[in-house]
Amino acid sequence: MVVMTMTAVDYDDPAEGTNAKLIYSIEKNVIEEETGTPIFEIESDTGVIKTAVCCLDRERTPDYSIQVVAMDGGGLKGTGTASIRVKDINDMPPQFTKEEWLTEVDETDGANLPETPILTVTVHDEDETNKFQYKVIENSGYGADKFTMVRNNDGTGSLKIVQPLDYEDLLQSNGFRFRIQVNDKVIFYLIY
Ligand SMILES: [Ca+2]
Ligand SMILES: [Ca+2]
Ligand SMILES: [Ca+2]
Numbered sequence: 001m002v003v004m005t006m007t008a009v010d011y012d013d014p015a016e017g018t019n020a021k022l023i024y025s026i027e028k029n030v031i032e033e034e035t036g037t038p039i040f041e042i043e044s045d046t047g048v049i050k051t052a053v054c055c056l057d058r059e060r061t062p063d064y065s066i067q068v069v070a071m072d073g074g075g076l077k078g079t080g081t082a083s084i085r086v087k088d089i090n091d092m093p094p095q096f097t098k099e100e101w102l103t104e105v106d107e108t109d110g111a112n113l114p115e116t117p118i119l120t121v122t123v124h125d126e127d128e129t130n131k132f133q134y135k136v137i138e139n140s141g142y143g144a145d146k147f148t149m150v151r152n153n154d155g156t157g158s159l160k161i162v163q164p165l166d167y168e169d170l171l172q173s174n175g176f177r178f179r180i181q182v183n184d185k186v187i188f189y190l191i192y
Contacts (some may be wrong), residue, residue: 001049001051002048002049002050003040003049003050003051003082003084004048004049004082004084005030005046005047005048005049005077006042006047006049006070006080007047007081008022008024008047008070008078008080010022010070010072014029015175016147017027021072021073022047022069022071022072023044023045023072024042024043024044024045024047024068024069024070024071025042025044025068025069025071025124025182026038026040026041026042026067026068026069027048027064027067027068027079028066028067029051029066029071030064030065032053035053035117037052037053038052039051039052039053039056039064040052040064040066040082040084042068043138047068047070049066049068049082049084049144056086057086058086058087058088058089059091059092059126059127061086062085062086063083063084063085063086064083064085064086065081065082065083065084066081066082067079067080067081067082067131068080068082070080082176088127088128088129089127090127090129090130090131090184091127092125092126092127093125093183093184094123094124094125094130094132094183094184095123095124096121096122096123096124096180096182097122097123097124098121101119101121101158103182105118105161105165106115106165107164107165107166107167108164108165108166109171110160110164111164113162113163114161115160115165116160117150117158117159117160118147118159118160119158119159120152120156120157120158120159120160121134121156121157121158121159121180121182122156123155123156123157123182125184127184130155130184131184131185132151132155132157132158132182132183132184133151133182133183133184133185134149134150134151134180134181134182135148135149135180135181136148136149136159136178136179136180136181137178137179137180137181140178140179141176141177141179142176142177142178143172143175143176143177143178144176144178144179145162145163146161146162146163146165146176147159147160147161147162147176147178148160148162149180152169157180157182159180
């Protein structure tokens, strides 16, 4: 993968021949711990910097800095620093910040369902940009059909009531227990 191009300017007259031709090399590279291989390489005649290893992981190392040298035919050197920032892709899974979430809720006034969420959950995800989707897992426990999950603009998720709740129903007053899910894959729907 090409990362960038380093260019040095040599003010020798190109007509002087070999003196003006620059040769690039990396003076100080970064070494990949596991393999001991240098992470970057440079094309000696063009100054194009590439990755010499398969993968860069932003969650591990977001920034690199290497030292590049340009040398002319007469052996005169110029040094420059190349700073490389690894851009984020969404490659880490989200995780709820708690294993279990608890809340209390008032029974509903007949079929009048409140708009306000009864619980807001948070997730941890190492990526900078995510596409969270929340849901109540169907048939995952008693009450799963009475609630739904929505995503808020700040990335958190909220639980809302979608079916009447009745305190006089003994099963219901004992409480509900079901599973919720978050994922951050982008899903495309085909509409016919
Ligand atoms: Ca990563
Ligand atoms: Ca990432
Ligand atoms: Ca993610």
